[in-house]
Amino acid sequence: MKNNTLSKAVKFWDRAASSYDREEKKDKEKYQETINQLAQYLKPEYLVLDFGCGTGLIANEISPLVKQIDAIDFSQKMVDLAKTKAQKQQITNVQYKQVTIFDNYLKPASYDVILCFHVLHLLESVEQVISRMHELLKPEGLIVSVTPCMAEKPFMNGLFSVLNKLGLTPKINPLKLQDLKMLFPEENFEIIDHHLLPKTSNEYFIVCKKIPLGQ
Numbered sequence: 001m002k003n004n005t006l007s008k009a010v011k012f013w014d015r016a017a018s019s020y021d022r023e024e025k026k027d028k029e030k031y032q033e034t035i036n037q038l039a040q041y042l043k044p045e046y047l048v049l050d051f052g053c054g055t056g057l058i059a060n061e062i063s064p065l066v067k068q069i070d071a072i073d074f075s076q077k078m079v080d081l082a083k084t085k086a087q088k089q090q091i092t093n094v095q096y097k098q099v100t101i102f103d104n105y106l107k108p109a110s111y112d113v114i115l116c117f118h119v120l121h122l123l124e125s126v127e128q129v130i131s132r133m134h135e136l137l138k139p140e141g142l143i144v145s146v147t148p149c150m151a152e153k154p155f156m157n158g159l160f161s162v163l164n165k166l167g168l169t170p171k172i173n174p175l176k177l178q179d180l181k182m183l184f185p186e187e188n189f190e191i192i193d194h195h196l197l198p199k200t201s202n203e204y205f206i207v208c209k210k211i212p213l214g215q
Helices: 003-026 029-037 057-065 078-086 125-135 154-165 177-182
Strands: 047-051 068-072 092-098 111-117 137-148 189-196 203-210
Touching: 003 154, 029 057, 057 078, 057 092, 057 111, 057 125, 078 092, 111 125, 125 137, 177 189, 177 203
Parallel strands: 047 068, 047 111, 068 092, 111 137
Antiparallel strands: 137 203, 189 203
């Protein structure tokens, strides 16, 4: 992501941080369904990376189900709020950091699962990010994502385009399900689950398993 684009994105999400939890949890039924579906891919011995962790909504919830979570976001205000909530809940196995996914803090072949919820449609260099996630995963590690495909809702896509020009929303890549699946090249990933998330009209739950290079 170019520096000026990254700076704009950081400023937007810093402003949105205080209201993020409230917006995400408006539909409690959808939120709980997401947690339930994610839980089936987690194990007590797993090390998880939560990429684009926001205010820790998911990481704090699933922390009892895994060994450790490295939760990252480029918004310092998001990370600060996440840390505060984790401390209040006495959660000790989630480490929050304000870094990008390309930071050297993250070590190759370290993670059993990488989460990217509501992130992929916002990325400028999505192919590079997917490649980096492949590098960070252990052999046969999983990417679990939830992504809205705005191209399947032309009216909403047009509305968000206008709101973006007004500075009220971030830039959104208008994906369709097929576009989303093609982000995970067959030589690098096997898609083991993909379906429309219940209680939504265009948000897809996708699970991809890493295929080690040369296999």
